[in-house]
């Protein structure tokens with residue numbers, strides 16, 4: 001199991017364990033982390049799994065595909081380290097990673 005820390009826009013953090021091979025959206029939704037809805041079920045068509053990843057981890061990941069990049073064009077608060085959680089597979093290399101969540105996906109936003 002891989003440990004991840006999801007951090008809401010207000011600083012509230014949730015440390016969870018996620019099975020290798022799942023994706024970051026599944027890791028959040030299965031652990032009831034607020035701010036990650038995953039409305040499309042992970043088929044890259046809703047962008048409700050938008051998250052910010054640390055630059056050093058981002059560099060070690062496969063690059064975003066064209067579908068993910070197209071969806072990211074439309075998200076509020078996009079940054080250079082934005083990814084869609086459903087497109088990032090959890091591996092041992094991500095153990096201990098912090099996943100920050102955008103304000104636009106906060107509870108009540």
Ligand code: FES
Nearest residue numbers: 038040046047086
């Ligand atoms: S869950 Fe819909 S785009 Fe990621």
